Amino acid sequence: MTPRILKSQKEHYFFWADAKLMYTNIDTETSVSALRNFMNTKSAHLPPDFPNELFPQVLTIVMENNIFTFVGTYWLQLSGKAMGTPTACAYATIFYGHHKNNKVLPNFRSQLLYYKCYINDIFGIWLPPAKDKIMTWNNFKRE
Numbered sequence: 001m002t003p004r005i006l007k008s009q010k011e012h013y014f015f016w017a018d019a020k021l022m023y024t025n026i027d028t029e030t031s032v033s034a035l036r037n038f039m040n041t042k043s044a045h046l047p048p049d050f051p052n053e054l055f056p057q058v059l060t061i062v063m064e065n066n067i068f069t070f071v072g073t074y075w076l077q078l079s080g081k082a083m084g085t086p087t088a089c090a091y092a093t094i095f096y097g098h099h100k101n102n103k104v105l106p107n108f109r110s111q112l113l114y115y116k117c118y119i120n121d122i123f124g125i126w127l128p129p130a131k132d133k134i135m136t137w138n139n140f141k142r143e
Contacts, residue, residue, distance in 0.1 A: 011128050014115060017121035017141075019096070023088060026081045026095050028063055032056045034098030035091075078093060093119055108140050 019025075035056055041045065046052075066082030068075055081086055100117060114125040129136050 013122050013126040013128070015122075017122040018036055019122075022092055022096075022120040023081050023083045024079060026092060028060055028081065031063075031081075031095040031098075032060055034095050035059065037098060038094050059091065060085065063091065069129065089119065096120070104140075106142055107143065108136075111136065111140065 039052055062085060066077040066085065068077065078094060083089065087095045096117065105112070111127050111129060112124055113127050116123050126137070
């Protein structure tokens with residue numbers, strides 16, 4: 001038996017991405033809104049006495065007032081979100097999950113045969129549309 005190569009009916013492109021400067025590019029207002037949305041959709045998994053109003057307020061204070069030490073000196077982080085805090089990874093994961101579910105997937109679902117994320121790393125398979133291939137790809141990358 002001779003092996004045969006089957007041609008796909010569509011073009012497929014593998015892609016991978018890494019969000020650059022992820023923490024420093026997270027907007028506090030948008031991310032706290034994402035957190036509220038996350039808490040509302042997962043409310044059944046939260047304790048009944050969970051402080052739904054207080055928690056986003058405290059998180060905002062932490063993210064906007066990060067003080068850290070460097071070579072025996074103290075610094076106030078003025079741009080970006082608090083890096084190095086115990087909440088930073090979960091905060092970024094919730095924000096990017098919200099962004100993916102509300103911006104990326106609704107706008108590009110028909111082009112994404114496969115799309116997986118792990119914190120700031122993405123792997124996927126892209127199916128170019130019949131028209132405007134380059135523009136659609138560039139819009140996806142920008143988003």
